[in-house]
Amino acid sequence: MSNLPSISGKKCIDALCKNGFTVKRQKGSHIVLRRENPFSQVVVPNHKDLDRGTLRAIIRQANLSVTEFIKML
Numbered sequence: 001m002s003n004l005p006s007i008s009g010k011k012c013i014d015a016l017c018k019n020g021f022t023v024k025r026q027k028g029s030h031i032v033l034r035r036e037n038p039f040s041q042v043v044v045p046n047h048k049d050l051d052r053g054t055l056r057a058i059i060r061q062a063n064l065s066v067t068e069f070i071k072m073l
Contacts, residue, residue: 004055004066007073009046012055015072016062037059038063 013023013031021033021042029046042061045054059069 004052005070006049006052007055008048009044009050011073012044012050012058013046015069016044016058018064018072019064019068021062035062038040 003073009015009031016033017023019035020037023033024032024034024041026046031044031046032041033044034041036046040062042058044050044058048064050058056066059066062069
């Protein structure tokens with residue numbers, strides 16, 4: 001597996017939006033993104049730095065590989 005970069009929640013959201021996700025709602029610092037086809041829903045904390053484990057879980061829930069996600073950054 002590739003090493004994950006240290007990124008902010010905003011950069012993660014921008015990368016997911018490039019892959020067809022749209023922002024559905026927000027409660028506090030947590031933003032819910034959804035993609036209709038194929039259906040996938042992800043919650044991204046809008047923090048300054050995301051933990052690598054959290055980022056890896058977001059990528060897994062979005063049905064992406066780490067290399068695909070890094071290309072979208």
